[in-house]
Amino acid sequence: MRQHNQEGLTSISKPHSTAATPMTNTQSNTHNIWSDVDGDRSSLASLLDPPAPPLTIVNGSIQTPKPSKPSSSSRITTSRSTPIVALHSLEDYNHHVLSNNRNTNNNQLTLIRFSAPWCQVCRTTNVAFERMASKLCKGGDIQFCSVSLDSNQELDPKNVLKDHLQVHAVPTGVLYHPSRGIIGRVNLNRANLGELKKRLGGYVSGALHRQGEMMWMEALVMGLEVGEKRTKRDS
Structure with a gap:
């Protein structure tokens, strides 16, 4: 559950609790942080793992396009x-x-x-x-x-x-x-x-x-x- 304070910050609280629980303990909070965005992950997964490129036939032989290399720079x-x-x-x-x-x-x-x-x-x-x-x-x-x-x-x-x-x-x-x-x-x-x-x-x-x-x-x-x-x- 996400809670918005007057400062505009978004902190995380556990379900059925009235007190906000900040993200100091990753183990206790990360499950609840993302439980409400699981529905968005299917579309994200399709972007991260797109379908294979189509095959083409040239002179009777099957050609498979080479995947582009991702940039190593951050x-x-x-x-x-x-x-x-x-x-x-x-x-x-x-x-x-x-x-x-x-x-x-x-x-x-x-x-x-x-x-x-x-x-x-x-x-x-x-x-x-x-x-x-x-x-x-x-x-x-x-x-x-x-x-x-x-x-x-x-x-x-x-x-x-x-x-x-x-x-x-x-x-x-x-x-x-x-x-x-x-x-x-x-x-x-x-x-x-x-x-x-x-x-x-x-x-x-x-x-x-x-x-x-x-x-x-x-x-x-x-x-x-x-x-x-x-x-x-x-x-």
Whole structure:
């Protein structure tokens, strides 16, 4: 059973229970998370496992088309040609976030967005996230990553990554910087996404982090972190 709170986050609760149960324990919650989306899996399965291509006969011999090879890269391109790194495991996180920052840009900020196909807020903010990434990633100061929690398996690599980064609801953004590690976890509802875009724009322009490292890191997530309640004026 999914529950929506006032912050726009979707958490998970057990059936016949009045208290919300966050996604801290994958083993106890994953079965209920996906029980209501099983009906969508048949169509998804047909996409993931399409029928075999038809056979053709050329000069009396049967020809079977060779299947195309999938891309080995985890970097995806959205409909707006926005490079967003799709993370599928803890190994991807270590490679694209931790190792990438050490080897290329030790001042590059990374925003990782956790979402789920059954989350309404996630679906309605997909385009806004893509637009933000498209605008802010060009200079290389910010890297945008995404994790789609689309499996109910306890040991699914993406669920392991979710637990490792202590993500308890969706949509949640995890901000990482090489000199600080995890800066914070922000609620990526529509209002917060717009505000975060302004703040990240200040980081790209240099206006924000010229204030000093500790000050800009605190300013980046202040009032947007998961669990914080915003005033009516800010919502």
